[in-house]
Amino acid sequence: METTVLVIEDDAAVRQGVVDALEYSGYRTLQAADGLAGLELARRGSYQLMLLDLMMPGRDGFAVLEALKRDRPGQPVIILSARGEEEDRVRGLRLGADDYVLKPFSVRELLARVEAVLRRSCERPAPVDQWSIPGGAVDFSTGELTFSDGGREMLSEREAALLRYLLGAEGRVVTRAEILRHVWGLDPARTETRTLDMHVMHLRTKLRDVHQSLLVTVRGKGWRLNA
Structure with missing residues (x-):
């Protein structure tokens, strides 16, 4: 499967240079020129790695990273920034970035960092x-x-995927949009479906969760599994 890299960078020359280097090396690319467009693409796009600038109009990179890690925990991210202060590097890494590359950087260095994070x-x-x-x-x-x-229940493929995802969230509230994106593979902004509610109901029945104390509905937010 071809590896896709999302590049969020407001400097057109830098963005194009990064995209050209990645595509020449065999990667597919997605790109956005500001924080708002970048976050929207980050939430709905299909990619394996994000390259993220910090200083951008709309939303800065820290805000994008913080929002992304709530929606797509585990998503690999490399920060690209001219800001080399220790405070910025520490903040980025604590927010979940996998690496922090200072500008200006060479193409060889960037590609090596990309390969290392993907590996x-x-x-x-x-x-x-x-x-x-x-x-x-x-x-x-x-x-x-x-x-x-001694009782037994068989889960459907989708029920099993939903339960695995909720278990992996380790007690975190998981939103409807997150489940539709990561379990169903659908764009929640373009999806009107109650099938998720039906799967939650069936899963509760099979889990014997009569009082809904195991698979908890958090009104207005989503679901949390108390396991």
Whole structure:
């Protein structure tokens, strides 16, 4: 599969130079010229790595990064910035950036950083296949829920994907838009569907979550799994 890199940079010359270097090296690219357009593309686009400038109109890079990490946790990001102060570097890394490259940079250095971050992201631990849940366990390799009283339930492929994603969020509230994007592969801005609600309802039934204390609805925000 071709690797896609999203470049968010307001300086047209720098942006074009980065895009040209990436495409010459075999990457596909997406690009945006300001923070607002960049965040919109970052939320709905399909890409494996983001290159993010800090000083931009609309929204600065820190705001884009902070919003992105709420919607797409685990998304690899490299900051490109002329701001080399320690405070800025530390802030960017604490917000979830994987690397921080100072301008001006050489094409060789940038490509080496891109390759390193992509390699690290591919080497991150894969999700485990078995999880404990209150009263039982789920085996994602078979799609089966088992309970301590001997009961069993089979999950559909989509139910299993939804439960895995919620478990991976580790108690964080997950929004409808995030699930539609990452589990369903749909653009939430262009999607009107209640199928997600039906899947949540079916999943609660199979989890024996009668009082909705395990898979909790957070009104106006989304869902949280208390596992």
